[in-house]
Amino acid sequence: MTELDTLLPADDYDSPWKDALERYFPEFMAFYFPEAHALIDWSYGYQTLNTELRQVVRDAEIGKRFADALVQVTLLTGAEEWIYIHVEVQGQRETNFARRMFTYNYRLYDRFERPIASLAVLADADDYWRPDHFGFDILGCRHRLDFPVVKLLDYAPKLDALENDANPFALVTAAHLRTWQTRKDPDARYQAKRTLVRRLYRKAWDKQRILDLFAILDWMMRLPDGLEQKLWQDIEQIEGETRMRYVTSVERLATERGRKQGIQQGIEQGIEQGIEQGIEQGIEQGIEQGEIKGKLEGEALVIERLLTKRFGPLPDSARARLHTATTDQLESWVDRVLDAPSLDAVFGDH
Structure with a gap:
């Protein structure tokens, strides 16, 4: 195991991924599930229901996942006043993942008596692992859940386009892919992270969005101490050039307090x-x-x-x-x- 391997994010589903998913949920849906996004009436807003989700799944085994969320939205069709979207961002291959999606779906339906849309983002490194259904058929009784799946590895051929995309989750996806590409090369990781931070500051985004996205980049793309210090010097230079003192002042002190x-x-x-x-x-x-x-x-x-x-x-x-x-x-x-x-x-x- 290399030094860089030990710096990769630990098993933690309450990660900056989760904060970004909840804060920018419409953009999340638009990027990963555009067809579903087009069916939602976003003028009614949306509501996250994390407490309710925890109550439903509190006794389930948790694998390495980066985020989960339960979100209430309204459809354009008006057929239902609202529905619920359950999202899982899964960080590694898990044998029982499809069954867990199935279980959560029927538990949530039993809890709310409303349609539940289950969606999965697979952030693992196994290109052949793509679970998208679970169910059974016995004595004429059929019970099956088919759920849409997005595989982050599929975006690898589009890396350059991702880094220039206006959707924040394009940058998140690019950071994830660059993290895996450079997992055995600290210098390459440093160069990739520096490039993404510079692109982040070039986006026409407000301060809070830049801070949120920087938190994800920083969490994903861990660096050895020496390169981390070098990166902070680069960020100070970038902030000086762009006149946006966002990360290197109060926010960095807040990060230290959080640690x-x-x-x-x-x-x-x-x-x-x-x-x-x-x-x-x-x-x-x-x-x-x-x-x-x-x-x-x-x-x-x-x-x-x-x-x-x-x-x-x-x-x-x-x-x-x-x-x-x-x-x-x-x-x-x-x-x-x-x-x-x-x-x-x-x-x-x-």
Whole structure:
């Protein structure tokens, strides 16, 4: 396994893919499912129903998928006041994927008693895997779901056209394909990502759309630290040329804060397991998810959360010590968190 392989997105269906799908759902439908898009009356808007979707599928096994969504729309025909569209963006081959689509479809129909359109975007690397139906026929009873499928690999011959397309999901698709093409070549990944970022800034899009699409590019096209720093220098130059200071100022700081939150979430997962191994795994997972430059601050947040779980709210003096400590101090304190009988014992005062 190469260094770049470890930087590819982890199993995570609540990804920037999901945010873009929900925020730009009409464009998503127009790009991937144009025939269905043409049958929807977009003047009525649309509504995402993620809470309802989670309630229906909460007990299902989840594979590596980048996004899912349940969206309420109105048809042009007027035959139904509204229908529901269930979308799955699947990140890898899954043996039971077609059956899962079938199961979700009938569960959603049972829940809403409205027509359910199930659509799939396959973002895996297996050109021969194209599930598009599931059902059974027994004793004269036939039950079958056929669902439209889009395979991102099919867009590979159109890469140049994708990068110049006005639809945001054309750029998303191009980024996905470039990510797979460069998965064993960090330098090529850097060049491809730099090109896509430059094209992104040339689009006549508003700030929020550029930030949303940049989040997807950044999430997909992971780079080793050295090339990542080089890319940020390139982005600063691009923003200077275009006079659009979108990513390199406040938004980058917000990204770092989000990564710190990843550390905290990882620690909480470990603590909830209630065992030392779980806490240690939580620390490792949290730090891996964090990927932050401020290593000291990240470690301080980890220890602060652990101490709060054990001893309750910390006094200001304890928090001040954590956030001004050296690496050696933090490492010694975290070793004591599990066994120390008191807060003072953690800090070595007694």
